[in-house]
Amino acid sequence: MQAIRTGVSWAGLVTGPTAWAVSLQLDYSIAYWQCSAGFRPTALFSLTGAAVAALGALASWRAVRDPRHGTSPPLKARTRAFLAKTSxxxxxxxxxxxxxQMAAGLIFSGCEL
Structure with missing residues (x-):
């Protein structure tokens, strides 16, 4: 519970790139299927990934605002502050x-070629 209250300094650094990579792989893996099915969930995948990345940034922001800069490693508070701000x-x-990426998914179908 304390991590939720004080934030996790590295959360944005991990969740943002991970959510983007998962979203991108999902988009590419269903590209052929969505052309034949007529259903385009790529914008939904991108929106979900953006929400996950925003939650990670929010957790890091809480660590920035905490005087101890979060509860997780590294041990030095200045290092945690730098990590939290970067995250x-x-x-x-x-x-x-x-x-x-979501806007592009709404505009283009992926079947233009």
């Missing part, structure tokens, strides 16, 4: 990337 930026960046 917020990375999480926010990947959230924007996946929102742009």
């Amino acid at each position: 917020v930026g990375i999480g926010a960046l990947f959230t924007l990337v996946m929102l742009a």
Whole structure:
């Protein structure tokens, strides 16, 4: 419970790129199927990934605002503060990337070729 209250300094650093990679792999794996089925869930995958990345950035933001900068390693508070601030930026960046990917999924069907 304390990690939820004080944040996890590395959460945005892990969740953003992981959510993007999973979303991208899902999009590519169903590309052929969605052309024949007529159903396009790629925007939904990107929106879900963006929500996961935003939650990771939020957890890192809570660690930035905590005076001890989260409860997780590394041991030094200044290192945790740097890691938390970097993780917020990375999480926010990947959230924007996946929102742009979602917009592309709404515009293009993947069957244009």
